[in-house]
Amino acid sequence: MKILITGVAGFIGHSIAADLLSKKHYVYGLDNLDNYYSIKIKKKRLNNLNKYNKFFFKKIDLNNKKNLENYFKRKKFDLVVHLAAQAGVRYSFENPEKYINSNFFGFLNLVLCSRDNNVKKIIYASSSSIYGDSKKLPVSEKDKLSTKNIYAVTKKLNEDTAELYSKLTNIKFVGLRFFTIFGEWGRPDMLIFKVFKSHFTNKKIYINNYGHHYRDFTYIGDVTKIIKKLIFKKLSKHDIFNICSNNPININELIKNFSKNYKLNKQFVKLHKADVINTHGNNNKIKKQLNLNSFTNFYKAFYKTFEWYKKNKIYKI
Ligand SMILES: NC(=O)c1ccc[n+]([C@@H]2O[C@H](COP(=O)([O-])OP(=O)(O)OC[C@H]3O[C@@H](n4cnc5c(N)ncnc54)[C@H](O)[C@@H]3O)[C@@H](O)[C@H]2O)c1
Numbered sequence: 001m002k003i004l005i006t007g008v009a010g011f012i013g014h015s016i017a018a019d020l021l022s023k024k025h026y027v028y029g030l031d032n033l034d035n036y037y038s039i040k041i042k043k044k045r046l047n048n049l050n051k052y053n054k055f056f057f058k059k060i061d062l063n064n065k066k067n068l069e070n071y072f073k074r075k076k077f078d079l080v081v082h083l084a085a086q087a088g089v090r091y092s093f094e095n096p097e098k099y100i101n102s103n104f105f106g107f108l109n110l111v112l113c114s115r116d117n118n119v120k121k122i123i124y125a126s127s128s129s130i131y132g133d134s135k136k137l138p139v140s141e142k143d144k145l146s147t148k149n150i151y152a153v154t155k156k157l158n159e160d161t162a163e164l165y166s167k168l169t170n171i172k173f174v175g176l177r178f179f180t181i182f183g184e185w186g187r188p189d190m191l192i193f194k195v196f197k198s199h200f201t202n203k204k205i206y207i208n209n210y211g212h213h214y215r216d217f218t219y220i221g222d223v224t225k226i227i228k229k230l231i232f233k234k235l236s237k238h239d240i241f242n243i244c245s246n247n248p249i250n251i252n253e254l255i256k257n258f259s260k261n262y263k264l265n266k267q268f269v270k271l272h273k274a275d276v277i278n279t280h281g282n283n284n285k286i287k288k289q290l291n292l293n294s295f296t297n298f299y300k301a302f303y304k305t306f307e308w309y310k311k312n313k314i315y316k317i
Contacts, residue, residue: 004028004077007084009042019224021052032061062106072113082124092151103154121172127155128179138282166238179244183220184308196309209271211252214278216244219301244281245295
């Protein structure tokens with residue numbers, strides 16, 4: 001099977017690629033290596049993948065339709081795991097256009113190229129942020145959506161676009177609503193890596209909403225396991241799954257736990273208007289679909305990630 005991973009230099013894309021390559025699959029990957037966060041980290045991830053001779057990288061921007069079309073025409077992929085996007089909620093207030101371009105038009109270009117080149121399945125990243133501040137927790141896939149920022153709007157548009165093209169074409173779509181993924185090779189703009197960096201540099205870390213948020217943190221090892229199973233699974237025309245551990249962690253508790261043994265220069269600040277206050281997903285649907293038992297224990301994965309972080313200088317710059 002010929003698999004393309006978009007956003008392969010990113011956190012989740014790199015982790016899935018590395019997992020598939022270690023099991024001897026061929027992996028094609030594209031990324032535009034944008035500078036939303038350190039390009040050095042993205043290049044380091046690519047170096048890691050380049051150790052495998054079954055990995056083929058192409059620097060392409062999803063908004064360059066001509067390049068994308070030529071690439072698809074030449075390679076004839078069977079399946080696409082689509083993870084390229086402008087991520088991050090806060091940044092969407094400063095740069096809304098970037099989200100519309102990469103996440104909406106980029107996704108549309110990818111779907112049209114897939115349609116024209118007989119791609120059979122697209123597994124794409126959605127986000128828990130499309131639930132907004134849901135009154136009913138944990139949220140299930142059929143619950144009402146309420147977008148609070150342009151990032152969430154683009155993810156919702158992706159789901160609508162997938163639904164439409166699942167009817168207009170032969171492509172099968174699988175949408176994954178990720179809930180705060182963390183782990184080795186993670187994103188430096190997200191809380192857990194900011195905590196680690198702050199410990200090592202003594203740079204002040206600002207804890208929003210005075211730490212009252214809850215986040216349904218989900219370990220990357222669980223995510224790669226799920227995506228690998230979905231790649232090889234027969235599914236319906238368009239299915240959407242919550243990808244979460246169903247175990248919300250209070251940020252104050254997390255900070256207290258870490259501060260017991262490690263110094264942290266922290267300051268508690270008020271709520272940011274872009275933020276969803278609590279995320280908590282019901283994961284029964286994905287568990288049932290893939291026969292999964294349990295998700296990795298949060299603190300075990302958190303400290304395992306910390307051990308990994310200690311050895312990776314590039315994140316501390
Ligand atoms: N990490 C999480 O907790 C989380 C939560 C919810 C949803 N998601 C979604 O999962 C996906 C992967 O997230 P991630 O955490 O790995 O993010 P990431 O930023 O590490 O990876 C995304 C990659 O896409 C690339 N990219 C951005 N715009 C592009 C474009 N126009 N053309 C080509 N490449 C482009 C970037 O260079 C980056 O390497 C994203 O769609 C994100 O919105 C992630």
